[in-house]
Amino acid sequence: GKTLVPILGDQLTRTLASLRGQTKADTVVLMMEVRDETTYVKHHKQKIALILSAMRHFAAELEQAGWQVDYVKLTDKDNTGSFTGEVKRAVKRHAPDRIRVVEPGELRVREMIDAWADKLDIDVEILPDDRFLCSIDEFRDWADGRNSLLMESFYRDMRRRTGLLMNGDAPEGGEWNYDKQNRASPDEDMAPPPAPRFEPDEITCEVIEMVQSESADHFGDLDKFGWPVTSDQADKALDAFIAERLPEFGKYQDAMVHGQDDLYHSLLSTSINLGLLDPLDCCRRAEQAYQAGDAPLNAVEGFIRQIIGWREYVRGIYWLDMPQLRSANALQARRALPEFYWTGDTRMRCIADCVRSTRENAHAHHIQRLMVLGNFALIAGIEPQQVEDWFLVVYADAYEWVELPNVAAMALWADKGRLASKPYAASGNYINKMSDYCGDCHYKVSKKTGEGSCPFNSLYWHFMDRHRTLFEKNRRISRVYANWDRMDADKRKAYLDTAEAFLDSLEPASKHWVGD
Ligand code: FAD
Ligand code: DLZ
Ligand code: SF4
Numbered sequence: 264g265k266t267l268v269p270i271l272g273d274q275l276t277r278t279l280a281s282l283r284g285q286t287k288a289d290t291v292v293l294m295m296e297v298r299d300e301t302t303y304v305k306h307h308k309q310k311i312a313l314i315l316s317a318m319r320h321f322a323a324e325l326e327q328a329g330w331q332v333d334y335v336k337l338t339d340k341d342n343t344g345s346f347t348g349e350v351k352r353a354v355k356r357h358a359p360d361r362i363r364v365v366e367p368g369e370l371r372v373r374e375m376i377d378a379w380a381d382k383l384d385i386d387v388e389i390l391p392d393d394r395f396l397c398s399i400d401e402f403r404d405w406a407d408g409r410n411s412l413l414m415e416s417f418y419r420d421m422r423r424r425t426g427l428l429m430n431g432d433a434p435e436g437g438e439w440n441y442d443k444q445n446r447a448s449p450d451e452d453m454a455p456p457p458a459p460r461f462e463p464d465e466i467t468c469e470v471i472e473m474v475q476s477e478s479a480d481h482f483g484d485l486d487k488f489g490w491p492v493t494s495d496q497a498d499k500a501l502d503a504f505i506a507e508r509l510p511e512f513g514k515y516q517d518a519m520v521h522g523q524d525d526l527y528h529s530l531l532s533t534s535i536n537l538g539l540l541d542p543l544d545c546c547r548r549a550e551q552a553y554q555a556g557d558a559p560l561n562a563v564e565g566f567i568r569q570i571i572g573w574r575e576y577v578r579g580i581y582w583l584d585m586p587q588l589r590s591a592n593a594l595q596a597r598r599a600l601p602e603f604y605w606t607g608d609t610r611m612r613c614i615a616d617c618v619r620s621t622r623e624n625a626h627a628h629h630i631q632r633l634m635v636l637g638n639f640a641l642i643a644g645i646e647p648q649q650v651e652d653w654f655l656v657v658y659a660d661a662y663e664w665v666e667l668p669n670v671a672a673m674a675l676w677a678d679k680g681r682l683a684s685k686p687y688a689a690s691g692n693y694i695n696k697m698s699d700y701c702g703d704c705h706y707k708v709s710k711k712t713g714e715g716s717c718p719f720n721s722l723y724w725h726f727m728d729r730h731r732t733l734f735e736k737n738r739r740i741s742r743v744y745a746n747w748d749r750m751d752a753d754k755r756k757a758y759l760d761t762a763e764a765f766l767d768s769l770e771p772a773s774k775h776w777v778g779d
Contacts, residue, residue, distance in 0.1 A: 265358070265360060266291070266361055267291050267293055267361070268282060268363050268364065269292075269362065269364050270293070270365075272300065272315075272318050273536055273538060274392075275537050275538040275539055276539075277325075277328075279365055280390040281364055281390055290330065291333055291359065293349070293350065294318055294333070295349040296315055297342065298337065298345075300346070301477070301478060302778060303371070304652055305778045307625040307656060307657050309485055309487075309488055309624070309625035310625050316463075316466055317539065320492050320493045333353060333357070345375075346375055347379065350362070350383065351383055359385070360386070361388060362385055362386065362387045364376060364390070365389075366391060369663045370663070395575060396424070396571060397579060402575075403583060405417060405579070412580070412681060412682070414682075417572065418439070418568055418571070421572060421575060422439070422567075425571060427546050427547070427571065428567060435564070436560045441561035442565065445514060446697075447515055447518060448696055453520070455515075455525060455527050456503075456507040458504065459489075459500055460487075461489050461492065461500075463489075466492075467492055471488060482605060482622065482776055483622055483657065487623050490534075490659060491534050497531070497534035497539035497540045500531060500534065501534075504529040504530070504531065505549060506552075506557075508527040508529070509527075509563070511527045512527045512562045512566055513559065513563075513564070513566075516565055516630075517630045517697050519630055519700065520698065521616050521700055524628075533659045533660045535570070535574075542574065545566075549563045549567060550563060577665055577668035577669055577673075578665065580668045580682060581663070582664075584678065588668065588678060589648070589651070591679075592648075592677050594677065594730060594733075596677075598766070599772065600640070600645050600646070600649040600653055600772045601769045603615075604618060604636070604653050607619050607622065611704065612705070612706075613704070614636065614639060616700060622657075625659035626660070632674070633673065634687065634689060634693060635694060637650075637670065637687065638674070638687060638688060639722070641674060641676065641686060641687065642688050642722040643766060644729075644766075647670070650670055650675060651666065651667060653776075685737065685739045689719070690719050690720045690723035691720050694708070694719060701717070704717070711757075712754070716761060721762035722765065724759070725763070727747060731744065
């Protein structure tokens with residue numbers, strides 16, 4: 264009999280588990296553009312355009328390879344607007360014997376799929392997504408019975424399993440992790456070659472036009488759209504990264520430069536998350552560059568760690584800790600997200616630049632996300648759920664499985680340190696060291712308190728002071744309180760008053776940015 268194989272928008276992989284072992288004659292592939300997915304949060308316009316364009320290109324490739332593809336467009340007149348509604352209609356159209364689908368990236372969608380068998384009265388086979396190197400069950404086994412879930416120990420296991428940068432049982436170069444060499448401040452004479460951009464073709468232009476009218480009130484610009492939308496383009500982006508930017512990727516991994524949005528980053532997250540690139544393949548190609556002497560070990564190890572370490576790890580944490588992670592708020596942060604996260608309208612030059620890049624590119628790099636946008640939300644005490652919604656909306660690579668652990672657990676410490684032993688809170692000093700933002704800022708980074716002082720400085724101490732009972736016991740932070748106690752009382756009061764006045768001045772974001 265016939266099998267219906269729904270392929271979701273981030274499952275654009277030719278070797279997807281649900282296609283393997285299927286014969287073309289007995290299979291109908293179903294791809295669905297649906298309103299619920301484009302609006303469950305009001306995603307950045309570029310994110311929607313990217314996903315829908317990549318879906319259309321992928322469907323065309325499958326058809327060319329001889330698969331029968333039933334493709335539902337967003338504006339088709341009978342489109343019900345939901346995955347379940349569209350699968351139901353497709354079951355009517357094709358009368359399949361069964362449905363075969365790869366598990367989705369998000370719990371929200373998993374719950375829909377789990378209901379299909381009953382709702383549609385049909386056999387539903389849900390396959391593990393083996394594009395990840397570590398399955399959900401394997402991660403659960405790894406986590407079981409450990410009292411600490413350190414990324415570093417997970418990462419070492421993954422190195423052993425994949426054999427990447429290994430000499431037998433020993434890590435290449437003698438160390439597992441070269442992060443200490445990956446913290447250089449930006450240099451005047453840094454000249455990163457820009458990441459390749461791909462001119463929108465006819466399919467992409469059509470999608471962009473549709474998004475322009477269907478999602479007109481969503482956040483973000485479309486004019487700079489240049490994301491890879493096919494696996495061929497993604498391959499070219501990977502080649503260019505490895506040849507041109509990987510060698511300096513490690514050294515400048517944490518650097519930030521005003522107006523320079525790519526630096527030495529790969530910009531491959533959108534392609535990997537969509538399935539256009541295979542994560543292990545990216546790592547192997549980086550390893551080859553190291554073996555050929557074209558890229559140093561600290562760069563290659565750093566890149567590989569992000570992919571087989573962090574990326575796999577956060578995905579495991581997501582499935583381990585959902586649904587609680589979505590409501591976690593260990594620091595009981597209740598403040599509203601400020602409007603400037605959407606408009607960039609703030610005199611904090613670091614934030615304004617990160618928001619600008621986010622609006623123009625649907626992208627910001629890791630340290631901008633963690634140490635500027637995340638750090639501000641952490642020390643200002645913004646409610647995690649509002650910050651999570653923002654991150655899910657604005658980045659072209661954002662899906663809840665990767666966004667949520669990074670925001671809730673890594674940036675906001677909402678999980679009480681299950682993932683990050685110590686909160687990533689920092690004053691203006693850190694941003695000044697790692698960027699060129701502060702020189703031309705309205706605020707003075709060297710000024711600690713009072714009018715015109717850098718808000719990160721006073722917010723940092725306000726944060727430390729208000730969470731003292733919680734953090735004082737943490738050996739990695741207790742030194743901070745020794746410094747605080749050594750200040751005279753007037754100084755401490757000035758910090759707290761400056762922070763309070765600044766917090767009072769924040770304008771809360773309008774709700775329409777995320778949806779109703
Ligand atoms: P590179 O710096 O070139 O890194 C190489 C690859 O490693 C990335 O393409 C990505 O696949 C992977 N990677 C690196 N860091 C992480 C990480 N912490 N978690 C998972 N994968 C990682 N990444 C997303 O893909 N989607 C998100 O929604 C997302 N939200 C984030 C939110 C916050 C608050 C923070 C701190 C990080 C977030 N990240 C997210 C991780 C990281 O910032 C992006 O993956 C990275 O900036 C993508 O740009 P790049 O491809 O140039 O990465
Ligand atoms: C994010 C997204 C958007 C905006 N639109 C669609 C869509 O129209 N059709 C589709 O199949 N997938 C879309 N997606 C991606 C899904 O939301 C994604 O599969 C889930 O987030 C699971 O990770
Ligand atoms: Fe950001 Fe403070 Fe530097 Fe201004 S002075 S750019 S607000 S860290």
